[in-house]
Amino acid sequence: MQEIYDDIIKERLYIKKLDNGLTVMLMPRANYSKYYGIFATDYGSIDNKFVNPETNEVVEVPDGIAHFLEHKLFESEEGDVFNKFARLGASANAFTNYNMTAYLFNTSSNFQEAVLTLLDFVQDPYFTDESVEKEKGIITQEIRMYNDEAGYQVYANLLEALYQAHPVRIDIAGTVESINRITKEDLYLCYNTFYNPGNMVLFLTGDFNPVEIMEKIEENQSGKDLKNYSEIKRIYPEEPASVREKIVIRKMDVSEPLFRLGIKENRLPVEGKELLKQELGTGLLLDLLVGKSSKLYQELYEEGLIDDYFSSYYVLEKGYGYVIMGGKSRDPELLYKRLLEGFREGSKEIKEEDFRRVYKKVLGEYVQTFNSFEAVATEFISYYFKEISFFAIPEIIKEINIEYLSKRYEELFNEENYVRSIIEVS
Amino acid sequence: MKEAGAFKYYQTDNELDLYICKNPKFKTNLIQMVILGQLDKETASSNALIPFILYRGSKNYPSSRDFKLELDELYGAELSVSVLKRGEIQLLNFSLEIVNEKYLGIDEALLPKGLALLKELVLNPLFTEEFFQQEKDFIIKEIKSIINDKYYYSLNRCFQEMCAEEPFGLYKLGRIEDHEKLTREEVYQQYQKIIQNNRILIFVIGDVDEQSVYEEINSEFNFKHQALKEYNNTIIKKEVAEIKEVEERLNIEQGKLVLGFRTGITRKDELYYPLLMYNGILGSFPHSKLFQNVREKESLAYYASSSLESTKGLLLITAGIDFADYKKTREIILQEVEKMRQGDFTAEEFDWTMKSLINSFENTADNNRGLLAHYLLGVINHRPEPIRESIERLSMVKREDIISVAENIKLDTIYFLNKRVKN
Numbered sequence: 001m002q003e004i005y006d007d008i009i010k011e012r013l014y015i016k017k018l019d020n021g022l023t024v025m026l027m028p029r030a031n032y033s034k035y036y037g038i039f040a041t042d043y044g045s046i047d048n049k050f051v052n053p054e055t056n057e058v059v060e061v062p063d064g065i066a067h068f069l070e071h072k073l074f075e076s077e078e079g080d081v082f083n084k085f086a087r088l089g090a091s092a093n094a095f096t097n098y099n100m101t102a103y104l105f106n107t108s109s110n111f112q113e114a115v116l117t118l119l120d121f122v123q124d125p126y127f128t129d130e131s132v133e134k135e136k137g138i139i140t141q142e143i144r145m146y147n148d149e150a151g152y153q154v155y156a157n158l159l160e161a162l163y164q165a166h167p168v169r170i171d172i173a174g175t176v177e178s179i180n181r182i183t184k185e186d187l188y189l190c191y192n193t194f195y196n197p198g199n200m201v202l203f204l205t206g207d208f209n210p211v212e213i214m215e216k217i218e219e220n221q222s223g224k225d226l227k228n229y230s231e232i233k234r235i236y237p238e239e240p241a242s243v244r245e246k247i248v249i250r251k252m253d254v255s256e257p258l259f260r261l262g263i264k265e266n267r268l269p270v271e272g273k274e275l276l277k278q279e280l281g282t283g284l285l286l287d288l289l290v291g292k293s294s295k296l297y298q299e300l301y302e303e304g305l306i307d308d309y310f311s312s313y314y315v316l317e318k319g320y321g322y323v324i325m326g327g328k329s330r331d332p333e334l335l336y337k338r339l340l341e342g343f344r345e346g347s348k349e350i351k352e353e354d355f356r357r358v359y360k361k362v363l364g365e366y367v368q369t370f371n372s373f374e375a376v377a378t379e380f381i382s383y384y385f386k387e388i389s390f391f392a393i394p395e396i397i398k399e400i401n402i403e404y405l406s407k408r409y410e411e412l413f414n415e416e417n418y419v420r421s422i423i424e425v426s
Numbered sequence: 427m428k429e430a431g432a433f434k435y436y437q438t439d440n441e442l443d444l445y446i447c448k449n450p451k452f453k454t455n456l457i458q459m460v461i462l463g464q465l466d467k468e469t470a471s472s473n474a475l476i477p478f479i480l481y482r483g484s485k486n487y488p489s490s491r492d493f494k495l496e497l498d499e500l501y502g503a504e505l506s507v508s509v510l511k512r513g514e515i516q517l518l519n520f521s522l523e524i525v526n527e528k529y530l531g532i533d534e535a536l537l538p539k540g541l542a543l544l545k546e547l548v549l550n551p552l553f554t555e556e557f558f559q560q561e562k563d564f565i566i567k568e569i570k571s572i573i574n575d576k577y578y579y580s581l582n583r584c585f586q587e588m589c590a591e592e593p594f595g596l597y598k599l600g601r602i603e604d605h606e607k608l609t610r611e612e613v614y615q616q617y618q619k620i621i622q623n624n625r626i627l628i629f630v631i632g633d634v635d636e637q638s639v640y641e642e643i644n645s646e647f648n649f650k651h652q653a654l655k656e657y658n659n660t661i662i663k664k665e666v667a668e669i670k671e672v673e674e675r676l677n678i679e680q681g682k683l684v685l686g687f688r689t690g691i692t693r694k695d696e697l698y699y700p701l702l703m704y705n706g707i708l709g710s711f712p713h714s715k716l717f718q719n720v721r722e723k724e725s726l727a728y729y730a731s732s733s734l735e736s737t738k739g740l741l742l743i744t745a746g747i748d749f750a751d752y753k754k755t756r757e758i759i760l761q762e763v764e765k766m767r768q769g770d771f772t773a774e775e776f777d778w779t780m781k782s783l784i785n786s787f788e789n790t791a792d793n794n795r796g797l798l799a800h801y802l803l804g805v806i807n808h809r810p811e812p813i814r815e816s817i818e819r820l821s822m823v824k825r826e827d828i829i830s831v832a833e834n835i836k837l838d839t840i841y842f843l844n845k846r847v848k849n
Contacts, residue, residue: 140748
């Protein structure tokens with residue numbers, strides 16, 4: 001068991017890769033009565049085309065299947081999995097995003113039993129034709145709910161316009177049409193391909209003894225005969241550098257227009273450290289240009305073009321990345337023009353002292369993350385899948401300087417990479 | 427069980443109520459100042475504007491950007507203002523969360539700096555005509571934008587219809603027509619009035635030294651203040667003369683069904699914990715009746731749940747459904763409510779709900795903002811209690827208590843958000 005002590009937050013992380021390939025991460029936390037556990041697979045909605053490990057054939061599965069599978073794992077041969085957790089006094093949940101699927105619980109009692117229940121239900125799929133059919137009604141309502149959410153639609157439309165081929169342009173939940181094509185056999189195929197222990201991580205945090213809990217996990221895992229493929233072959237289409245559409249406009253019942261500006265990232269590092277550096281550096285740049293403490297933000301607010309909900313952030317994953325910013329606006333056209341001017345001016349004005357200031361902010365936010373079990377667990381897992389440790393942030397941020405930010409500005413902030421998504425008042 | 431969410435109470439020389447919770451597990455210090463006022467038509471709109479005007483600038487930080495630059499310097503401290511409604515009380519919140527310096531390897535004490543910034547924001551405002559005008563425009567837009575979120579809109583509309591004749595029917599940010607009539611002078615006078623006379627609470631949660639935090643606040647926040655008013659005059663209605671049915675239409679893909687009930691029970695009542703059990707068995711967990719029957723058994727909805735408003739004594743049931751399933755869903759929900767009245771729930775449902783509620787209390791104790799919200803609700807309902815005590819009281823609930831709660835639950839309003847018919 002590897003032990004890492006972080007001198008800044010003064011906590012320890014224990015990591016072990018078990019014989020069956022499963023990675024286990026344990027972070028004990030004193031004085032908490034809550035325990036939190038998350039069991040995740042490196043498999044999300046973008047993994048819709050891959051090689052069937054049994055037959056070596058390339059298969060393409062219906063959109064939304066990773067999310068559908070997440071719903072269906074909560075059904076076991078003995079019935080509803082939620083009830084197994086309820087019996088222990090634990091509360092279970094799950095989520096699917098573009099890159100991963102995660103199953104989780106929190107509890108203040110019966111921690112060991114809850115951990116084993118989590119492992120057992122995820123590692124024991126049980127799908128029937130009948131239960132698959134039944135789920136379609138539920139997920140249809142989930143999709144329809146999102147279709148009515150203007151704030152979600154303006155974002156989904158933006159991703160659809162940013163990308164020409166990459167599956168990140170497809171909604172995580174799929175469509176009512178695509179999920180209705182899903183069969184029990186499709187679910188087993190995806191499960192068998194992506195839910196083997198070598199592709200998964202278990203992260204636990206709370207006030208426990210790591211040696212003791214690790215033994216329980218190993219005992220549980222060694223008692224199971226789980227398949228492990230040496231390599232999972234995912235197939236992503238070639239994505240052109242250019243965007244699909246410059247602007248996408250839809251109408252909905254809203255009080256005033258919703259606006260998002262997206263910027264497509266074409267510099268896509270594969271190596272973990274490089275990826276993290278680019279993620280942090282671009283985030284800093286964005287903060288300086290249009291963050292809450294920027295001159296531009298203040299001006300746009302005073303001009304009544306944005307409100308306090310305006311926000312911006314940068315996403316960088318293996319294979320895709322983008323900047324997204326926006327909020328409600330009385331005049332999306334004018335806001336766009338002003339943002340463009342503001343980026344140009346702001347990029348010339350970045351000074352050493354501004355840089356030092358936002359650096360402090362990043363460090364403070366890093367510490368603050370450790371107040372939330374949910375945030376810590378999710379960050380550690382998603383960075384693990386990107387092949388870097390969340391603990392690396394304070395070190396890597398030191399490598400970023402003003403020259404790096406100017407280089408990033410030149411690479412990213414070009415009008416040909418920009419896409420606008422607008423929801424107009426119907 | 428670990429030390430779960432106990433606060434020490436202090437009163438400052440100028441009658442501010444200070445509640446401090448010390449715990450080494452938190453890596454930040456959270457401070458929240460809450461100004462309490464009765465929710466009424468005359469003052470709701472001007473009160474709601476005040477926090478947003480204050481955040482626009484103070485004498486030493488003349489723009490909101492100046493505040494935000496200082497927050498970056500304080501290692502990304504978060505300063506936020508908000509307006510809430512709990513029962514017929516309007517709450518103006520000023521909250522600051524700042525990292526504990528021992529995790530930054532610096533000697534500079536950050537908490538006093540955070541307190542100074544909060545003091546500057548609340549007590550040394552610029553309150554210009556320009557700030558007033560702009561914030562008034564923003565708040566009007568904000569009120570109009572409720573419609574952008576159809577779920578929130580449907581809940582709010584149900585409350586509004588249900589309590590049309592009570593102050594609770596007012597939106598937390600007030601009314602558009604009242605905002606339009608306001609002047610800077612009126613709002614400024616209202617600001618001075620609430621600062622001097624309203625009940626003001628300050629919460630501090632973190633790895634702090636209680637006595638020195640008390641002394642710091644007692645000397646720094648020594649403005650002229652004398653809390654005169656009783657602020658909680660919430661009307662608790664127990665009876666319903668006639669069930670209201672309201673339907674509205676918008677361009678949407680999913681129907682939103684909201685059922686509003688009167689419980690007549692608030693946090694200070696003996697029946698509050700039995701009510702929590704009632705709500706848990708009925709609809710606040712995945713094992714609850716609503717989730718199991720509306721979603722799992724009938725596939726009618728993605729969400730179907732119930733929740734409590736524990737200062738006003740209301741219960742809401744919500745579900746997002748296909749338009750065609752309105753009658754059927756409504757019928758199933760009412761059947762489940764009827765089962766509760768008849769005591770038709772198993773020992774297992776009772777046991778799982780008890781455990782789940784204890785777990786959620788324990789979780790609350792481990793989360794600084796959750797802990798604050800829990801204690802705040804206790805204070806404004808005149809029954810502040812540490813989480814440990816809440817768990818003890820919950821544990822004493824008997825099956826019969828839940829059945830006697832069920833008899834008090836009265837359906838008041840059925841609200842349905844339907845699709846617009848295309849011509």
